[in-house]
Amino acid sequence: MIKKRIDCVLLSAVLVLVVLGLVFVYSASMYSAELTYGNKYFFLFKQLIGAIIGIVVMLLVTRISIDFIKKLWIAGVAVSVVLLVLVFVPGISIENYGAKRWIGFGSFSMQPSEIAKFAYVLFCAVYMSKTDTAKLRYCLLPIGIGIVFCGLIIAEPNMSITMCMAMLMIIMLYLGGMKWKYFLLMLIPIALAVPVLIFLEPYRLQRLLAFLDPWASPKDEGYQLIQSLYALGGGGWFGVGLFNSRQKYRFLPFAESDFVFSVIGEETGLFGCLFIFVLYLIVILRGVRIAVNSQDKFSCYLAGGISAVVAVQSLLNFAVVTGSIPPTGLPLPFISYGGTSLVVFLTAMGVLLNLSANVYQNNLGVKWWIT
Amino acid sequence: MQHDYYTSKKRLLTLIVAAIFLFLVIFLRLAYIQVIWGKELQAKAGNQWQRDLPIKAYRGDITDTNGNLIATTETGYGVYARPKSVVDAESCAKALAEILDMDYAKLLEKLTKKGVSEVTIKRQIDSAQASEIRSRNLHGVYLAAEGLRSYVYGDFLSQVLGFVSYDGVGQTGLEAYYDKYLQGINGELLTETDLVGSELADGSMSYVPAINGLTVTLTIDAVIQTIVENVLQLAMYQQKPQAARCIVLDVTTGEILAMASKPSVDLNNLPRDNLEYLMKYSKNTLLTDVYEPGSTFKVLTAAACLEEYRRGNPKAFSAEHIFGNSSGIRIIDGSKISCWTKHANGKHSNQNLSDALNNSCNPIFTDIALSLGKSTMYEYLDKFGYGSVTGIDFSGEQAGILVPKTSVTNGDLARIGFGQTIAVTALQLCMATASAVNGGLLMQPYLVKEISDPTTGKVVKRFSPTVVNRTVSAETSAQIASMLKRVVDEGGGKNAKIEGYQVGGKTGTAQKFVDGALATGKYVSSFIGFFPASSPKYLALMIVDEPEGQSYGSIVAAPYAALVFQEIINYKNISPLE
Numbered sequence: 032m033i034k035k036r037i038d039c040v041l042l043s044a045v046l047v048l049v050v051l052g053l054v055f056v057y058s059a060s061m062y063s064a065e066l067t068y069g070n071k072y073f074f075l076f077k078q079l080i081g082a083i084i085g086i087v088v089m090l091l092v093t094r095i096s097i098d099f100i101k102k103l104w105i106a107g108v109a110v111s112v113v114l115l116v117l118v119f120v121p122g123i124s125i126e127n128y129g130a131k132r133w134i135g136f137g138s139f140s141m142q143p144s145e146i147a148k149f150a151y152v153l154f155c156a157v158y159m160s161k162t163d164t165a166k167l168r169y170c171l172l173p174i175g176i177g178i179v180f181c182g183l184i185i186a187e188p189n190m191s192i193t194m195c196m197a198m199l200m201i202i203m204l205y206l207g208g209m210k211w212k213y214f215l216l217m218l219i220p221i222a223l224a225v226p227v228l229i230f231l232e233p234y235r236l237q238r239l240l241a242f243l244d245p246w247a248s249p250k251d252e253g254y255q256l257i258q259s260l261y262a263l264g265g266g267g268w269f270g271v272g273l274f275n276s277r278q279k280y281r282f283l284p285f286a287e288s289d290f291v292f293s294v295i296g297e298e299t300g301l302f303g304c305l306f307i308f309v310l311y312l313i314v315i316l317r318g319v320r321i322a323v324n325s326q327d328k329f330s331c332y333l334a335g336g337i338s339a340v341v342a343v344q345s346l347l348n349f350a351v352v353t354g355s356i357p358p359t360g361l362p363l364p365f366i367s368y369g370g371t372s373l374v375v376f377l378t379a380m381g382v383l384l385n386l387s388a389n390v391y392q393n394n395l396g397v398k399w400w401i402t
Numbered sequence: 403m404q405h406d407y408y409t410s411k412k413r414l415l416t417l418i419v420a421a422i423f424l425f426l427v428i429f430l431r432l433a434y435i436q437v438i439w440g441k442e443l444q445a446k447a448g449n450q451w452q453r454d455l456p457i458k459a460y461r462g463d464i465t466d467t468n469g470n471l472i473a474t475t476e477t478g479y480g481v482y483a484r485p486k487s488v489v490d491a492e493s494c495a496k497a498l499a500e501i502l503d504m505d506y507a508k509l510l511e512k513l514t515k516k517g518v519s520e521v522t523i524k525r526q527i528d529s530a531q532a533s534e535i536r537s538r539n540l541h542g543v544y545l546a547a548e549g550l551r552s553y554v555y556g557d558f559l560s561q562v563l564g565f566v567s568y569d570g571v572g573q574t575g576l577e578a579y580y581d582k583y584l585q586g587i588n589g590e591l592l593t594e595t596d597l598v599g600s601e602l603a604d605g606s607m608s609y610v611p612a613i614n615g616l617t618v619t620l621t622i623d624a625v626i627q628t629i630v631e632n633v634l635q636l637a638m639y640q641q642k643p644q645a646a647r648c649i650v651l652d653v654t655t656g657e658i659l660a661m662a663s664k665p666s667v668d669l670n671n672l673p674r675d676n677l678e679y680l681m682k683y684s685k686n687t688l689l690t691d692v693y694e695p696g697s698t699f700k701v702l703t704a705a706a707c708l709e710e711y712r713r714g715n716p717k718a719f720s721a722e723h724i725f726g727n728s729s730g731i732r733i734i735d736g737s738k739i740s741c742w743t744k745h746a747n748g749k750h751s752n753q754n755l756s757d758a759l760n761n762s763c764n765p766i767f768t769d770i771a772l773s774l775g776k777s778t779m780y781e782y783l784d785k786f787g788y789g790s791v792t793g794i795d796f797s798g799e800q801a802g803i804l805v806p807k808t809s810v811t812n813g814d815l816a817r818i819g820f821g822q823t824i825a826v827t828a829l830q831l832c833m834a835t836a837s838a839v840n841g842g843l844l845m846q847p848y849l850v851k852e853i854s855d856p857t858t859g860k861v862v863k864r865f866s867p868t869v870v871n872r873t874v875s876a877e878t879s880a881q882i883a884s885m886l887k888r889v890v891d892e893g894g895g896k897n898a899k900i901e902g903y904q905v906g907g908k909t910g911t912a913q914k915f916v917d918g919a920l921a922t923g924k925y926v927s928s929f930i931g932f933f934p935a936s937s938p939k940y941l942a943l944m945i946v947d948e949p950e951g952q953s954y955g956s957i958v959a960a961p962y963a964a965l966v967f968q969e970i971i972n973y974k975n976i977s978p979l980e
Contacts, residue, residue, distance in 0.1 A: 206414065260443055261443055261447035264444055265440070319418045331410055342417075349428045353435060354431075355431050
């Protein structure tokens with residue numbers, strides 16, 4: 032009998048990220064929250080509720096049988112599709128900045144795409160563990176579902192999550208062992224889709240160009256990026272000090288959500304950013320370690336996929352905030368303000384921790400490096 | 403199966419290497435932004451973090467030659483609002499409407515205006531209104547101290563001083579000419595704000611004080627100016643002319659002591675909404691407009707004649723020369739030139755130069771001008787400063803109109819001899835006449851003698867008398883002065899005589915040109931005088947433009963010059979010489 036023991040390093044890193052998230056959501060939002068809601072703790076409280084629910088769910092998930100989770104593979108995809116469709120249903124849909132990304136009733140609201148990402152990972156992990164993904168015909172279903180998800184998300188429209196979803200699809204198929212030549216085949220429709228999308232929605236091209244020289248349109252496309260750069264640039268080596276961000280005084284849009292990392296950079300400087308990077312790398316590396324050390328294909332794919340979601344989304348967020356890619360709205364996992372995102376990511380971490388407990392504790396280390 | 407699973411694990415490692423690589427790339431980018439680019443970004447960001455409220459520098463004072471205040475700046479306020487910071491626009495508009503006596507609806511519109519960071523509510527309100535606004539504690543409404551230009555005497559020296567815009571920038575006159583000295587350097591109040599300009603509760607403020615403008619001291623003597631303004635007002639009342647103008651200056655230095663035109667404008671209450679009226683009566687016509695001087699110009703011809711005689715020019719006449727032709731008419735190249743009066747019953751016969759000046763006899767000056775010839779006459783016109791600006795410290799000065807030397811006819815030359823076919827500014831005539839009697843020096847006229855720092859009292863710039871050139875010898879000048887004294891003692895200038903003070907002078911009456919043709923019945927009557935003739939100091943040119951009724955300078959202008967002189971004598975307490 033193997034003694035079950037969850038990965039404490041991973042758990043610690045996640046908890047530190049969540050706590051830092053609470054601190055910086057508060058710091059970034061205190062001014063605008065006071066102005067808008069008359070309560071500077073407004074966003075902090077909501078985030079705190081998300082964190083508590085998330086942590087409870089995470090701990091519960093570490094306890095349940097992994098076979099139960101496995102059984103949810105089809106239900107997950109089905110629920111995701113339903114939720115993604117509900118985004119377009121008037122009455123349930125919530126429109127923000129010209130995009131329908133949220134559903135909600137009463138004071139509760141959520142972003143279905145957050146769930147869809149993990150549902151897709153679970154589906155692929157189960158499906159690919161049952162079939163031989165090296166054969167093209169077994170790749171078709173994961174590709175098809177991936178395309179359906181991407182299509183629904185891009186219709187919201189939400190370019191960033193679509194990108195995230197597409198990358199996830201490629202990573203899952205790659206993990207599953209799909210042959211290189213098939214990847215090249217997949218690239219053809221993507222290469223064709225880009226000009227079509229640009230033609231259909233010209234603002235995307237403008238956004239695309241804005242990141243190259245944000246000062247060309249400082250009041251329009253370039254505005255967000257300029258403000259983010261101002262924040263980061265103000266940070267220097269050690270930052271201006273906790274709670275001292277100047278850019279959060281409404282200069283930086285979405286300071287508590289998509290651009291929370293700019294505030295972190297401003298208040299804690301390059302060293303603070305390095306610390307955050309290290310925490311994410313710990314989460315990703317421990318996740319991959321669980322995958323590598325796992326006893327079966329399903330666990331390997333699931334752990335790898337969950338790690339991939341964290342890696343893809345955090346890297347995309349950092350790239351946007353630093354102006355390395357065209358600006359697009361994407362929350363930073365664990366840190367950005369947003370209850371759904373936090374609960375979903377913490378649940379996923381619960382799954383990862385659950386998988387970590389099934390790993391033989393005694394043959395780690397060596398195997399990690401030689402595998 | 404096992405093989406594929408192994409592939410997956412290998413691929414996982416590939417992915418993790420890729421992820422670490424991407425983290426590294428982004429970290430390097432971050433390091434570049436934060437550490438290398440940071441300074442530049444911070445500087446740019448700094449601009450958007452602060453809003454600056456300009457602090458207007460105090461506009462410098464203008465004083466008369468004795469330091470008496472003429473123009474100053476009082477504390478006024480500008481009221482501004484930042485619509486996004488205004489909390490209760492309706493009650494705010496109500497309060498402002500009540501205090502400033504403005505329209506409530508318009509105020510409300512301004513206070514709720516979208517897309518602007520700041521709106522101007524009202525400029526130049528006084529301290530009482532400002533403190534009332536302050537006491538209401540209206541959120542989002544700001545007061546900025548700004549100068550309220552104010553003139554001690556209002557309608558006084560108006561065309562010379564000029565006026566300023568609402569923003570306190572000199573527009574005309576000395577206010578414009580010396581603007582860079584009067585202006586000062588604005589300061590600013592920097593406050594930390596959020597994106598839309600709301601002040602931060604714990605934000606810092608920095609204050610850059612304004613540097614006050616300098617004090618400009620004029621050559622104008624406020625007392626003499628007042629005398630002149632009053633006398634002109636009297637002339638306006640008695641002669642009902644279009645305008646009356648006068649310059650008083652010190653012939654030894656070129657300092658302008660008084661310079662006035664009527665009608666004029668009240669600088670404290672400018673008719674800014676009647677632009678045509680404003681421009682017409684705020685213009686310093688004494689140096690921006692030209693006129694035909696008429697007989698006052700004979701001084702130049704006489705001076706040229708005597709100076710040339712002294713130099714041995716055979717075509718010139720001595721002071722003792724008796725002019726033989728006593729006819730009142732000359733026919734020059736077929737055109738007839740007449741004296742102003744009929745030469746009958748021995749009138750204007752056997753005159754010498756002094757007699758001719760006394761009688762203001764046109765034919766004699768025609769003879770002199772023709773005898774001296776074109777090049778000598780033009781040489782003297784040039785020496786006396788005709789055809790070029792005097793160089794006074796004032797914008798918009800005219801150089802006058804001379805018939806070009808190459809195309810001047812004998813007829814023109816004959817008329818120039820007694821002040822026709824030539825257009826001059828009043829200032830040019832003054833300076834030329836001054837040089838004829840002051841010992842022969844053409845001085846550059848000036849209005850400002852000093853610019854000083856009001857806080858330290860230190861003189862920053864001092865202007866001293868400048869000689870432009872020598873016109874005639876001291877001896878000729880003395881001769882002219884005594885001849886002109888005789889004109890006032892016994893001739894056409896009798897009305898300017900003040901017993902015991904040796905007043906000299908010459909009258910002038912010229913027909914006006916309207917639309918390029920001589921206008922019948924429209925005259926410019928003038929008198930140019932000075933005293934004391936033995937050592938001239940004060941010179942005055944009195945011009946009465948289109949008087950009603952009488953038009954002779956001797957009757958319409960000379961008495962007013964005498965009044966000015968008498969008042970100056972009283973003011974300066976000058977004892978009689980004889």
